[in-house]
Amino acid sequence: MISVNNVRAGYGDGPDILQGINLNAAGGEIVTILGPNGCGKSTLLKCIAGFVRPRGGAVEMEGCDVSAVPVHDKIRHHLMGFVPQTDNVFSTLSVADNIMLGARYMPAAERNARYAELMAQYPSLASKQERKASALSGGERQILSLARALISKPRVLLLDEPSAGLSPMMMHEVFAAIAEIRDRTGMCIVTVEQNAFEALGVADRAYVLSLGKVAIEGRAADLLADPAMRHLYLGGKPPVVESRPPFAAVN
């Protein structure tokens, strides 16, 4: 579904933030991108979406090179839904208006039917349809941004830190919603996450970025058991197995 081949990217005249990244994600799986703050996770997601043009390599979706396809074309053709990391709802618009923004390129009848489906699916939003998005809690905003991305049934869903700033309970709820989307729709979902262990609980596979490269990749279950991961993410605690240096687990 998505295939990132040896992509290099950066901003303006700056250095390469991504230095040759390879990543694959298939339909019906959640692939999560992990790594420390500032390592380029969001940049990679923006590169997949098309906000950042690769300097080298290519991004493919459904087997076509989309590196040069503008974001709005992918949205218009319902190929992709994208939820940015912060400020992901329009706070002056109502919940209903926010969701409908995701359905601009759908026939009115279909749009209304989809909207009703989503309201049935997310009761927490249904009870607040006319409220301004600014009146929602952090978790409700994440659900709102998900619903807005989902209304057009995109084939690919890109989520930048959907669990950022949420309480453990809300985080669990958001992850559950994402897993449910995968199971029900068979969408190809790529998320960026800081909360590595929680994210690995729902993801199928993961890529850990470090210094612009993929340092570790594999099935989520394997990574959860990987001592290198523990070393990376439980900073304070000593790694369980000291004999293995971090970042050594590529393939």
Place this chain on the structure above:
Amino acid sequence: MVEFLVHVAIMACLYGLLSLSLNLQVGFAGLVNFGQVILFGCGTYGAAIAFSHQLGPVAGIALGIVFAVIVAAAFARLGRNLGADYWGIATLAVAEVLRILANNEAWLAGGAQGVGGIPLLFGDMPRPMGPLMTLGLCVALLLAAWWLCQRLTTSRYGLALKLMREEPQLAASLGYDLAALKTQTLMVAAVLAAASGFVFAHYITFVGPDQLVSSETFLIWAMVIIGGSGNHLGAIVGAILMQFLFAFVPFVKDALGLPSEHVAAMRLTLVGGGLLAFLIWRTQGLIPEHVGGKQNG
């Protein structure tokens, strides 16, 4: 006295058009244009060039619109590679370059001398009727422009502009083409400003580069800020208010017994002082932006 009031009213309408145009850019699309005067100049030079080639006023307005669209496209192109603040400075630079060009290229439209003798639009009418007809035209233009701006900004297009201004990243991620939105807004605004310039040229009957100094841009900015940016009526009120205040500066000067050279300085003080006062005490302007309201996706 009536003729004087008609004159002030005509100028108020023409500035009202410029102010509406700038407000569309600044207040709705978040485009900080410091080169606004050159869009007006597209209209004046369209009229001047058509006149000096013995072409009629229809050719003049057509030429003015073509110039305006070209300059707007150039401004939009600059915006692709620059942040909003640098873009503002770039528009100022482009406007200055074009003014200096007009000043030095005598073949273009008389260079620094400009072009005089541009016919009045209603020149063959008897004296009080001509200016009144011009005023009628200006009022009609202003109302039409107001209606157009109102239509644009309350439509889906206006919602797109609002979203772009509020959360550009998010708007882009929802499939809004920000570059196209900005280009379109600039084009509409440019045509409004050029229309103002065209009528101005045929009213004053003279076109020259000195009409395009950047202080004019800042005067229009003052009108937008004082009137209330993000509100069409505010932009018009700001322009009318400033024009009428300006018109009465000479009377105040006489009452205070000040020498004539103080008039320009007093006007400048009025602009600067008014601007400062509003920026400090009433940033939303006289008529604040309409926030919220019914929006449809």
